[in-house]
Amino acid sequence: MTAEIQLLVRADDIGSSHAANLACVKALRDGIARSVEIMAPCSWFPEAVSLLKDLPAGRDVGVHLTLTSEWPNVKWRPLTHCPSLTDELGYFLPRIWPRFDGDLCLRNRPWKRDEVEAEFRAQIELCQAQLPELNHLSYHMGCNDADPRIGTLCRELAVEYELAADPFAAGFKSIPLAPKSEIANTTERLHQALSCLQPGKWILIDHPSLDNEEMQGICNVNGRKIARERQHFTDACCSPSLLELIRHRNIQLVSYAARG
Template identity: 45%
Template sequence: MSASQVILLASLGLAPAASPAREGGEIRLLVRADDLGVAQAVNEASIRCCTEGIARSVEVIVPGPWFLDAVRLLQEHPGIDVGVHLTLTSEWERVKWRPMTHAPSLVDADGYFHPTTAQRPGFPPGTGFLEAGPDPAEVERELRAQIEAARRHLGDRVTHLSAHMGTAVAAPELRAVVDRLADEYGLPIAFPGLRDAGSFGPVEATAEQRERRLVELIEGLGPGSWLLIEHPALDTPEMRRFGHVGYENVAEHRAAVTAAFTSPEVLRAVERAGVRLISYAELVGGD
């Protein structure tokens, strides 16, 4: 059973079922760890969430400054499923990354990706990707380069695509580019039947609160296939430099995610509820 499923039930105001596994049908949960490649603390935590916790798939930001470290860790753990987290934004104020290709319509005055998909209230003017008028041809070259680099380093470990902050699919012309690349490389980005389970607590929740909420969510899941997405990290000096307007406690929040994903109590809840943890690789393979 999935932590994300339980969140969906809560958001609908439904009481969790006492014994979901007995209602008939398998409960499958895909727990995904996003943003490998942006920091050592993210890389280490995400691998730990897969080897010691409930995560089964990771998403790699190829232009991230710690991408090659992520590659090294993934090579040491060949059983972890990998997706290319197609990236066109760089959201943090003091930690940035750039395109892999020459793409003037995709960057700000300093040559970095824009921080947000669309202009947000409270952010400096000119920080929205869509408002900057991205050239779809440049988008395609950049996303192709990211996919090619991931395949070059990780081979058929790469099973799917996803969109960092949703930016790569945020407009019809961008979605058309991504769909074309997904078909060309045989890396799906859409998985019909996989339901979004939401989140398991606000960013200000403590590790203990997140663990408790995740257990509650898992114990309330019903049959079906569910997706739970989060961003594990460790609370290190490096991660404490991450942040932007309205989200300053990044290290504390993401360390709480790691603690919840690797919690023995959460693992016991998964077992009690009869949840099968799955990866994208199984969905692609038709299992």
């Protein structure tokens, strides 16, 4: 594709909750999202698969490879037996990187590469069996950067399963967004960023969801209203003013399959 400005908008974490499922599909069908990242180990994965049937043209799906379960009130287990990657209850660890000495996280554990590989293969193959639109890999909480050995494994799996893996290696750059402290309104922040976007290939990654009781119970922690932030992003994705700006500037919304 030879468009002057290309924009890949990626909706992460479908399958993680009912609220995320509904919002991700809305952002795909009514808004600017062109790719959605599905989490196979999560309890709302079956509904996500059902909702992703018959996607509009120009949208695609990635396996959001998962090694962590970060929310205190919702926990995810691996698809395989991988004790080096789990806590004493069998849940994925809450984080990749430590916040303090002895923190319960992947980098502080003697994790095993063969268990990571088996788990990643199980997640990929479960998604491939149910989602024909699947065409790339992405990585929850940046798990591919947890260790060079995991990064190498991810690249090898992308080649083996013929799943495009890294838009940044293909020349995409993150869109420059003003700090939230300067522009609190998400639609305004995106409008400002897209108004100033220069020719090139750009990517925007975020987490559509709904600000409802389910999502508030999952992710409103430490005084931060994350459910509200994710609702605002969903609203921005579907904003008529943002869609008009994209049309006016001839910004080409691209999927992984269409990225040049």
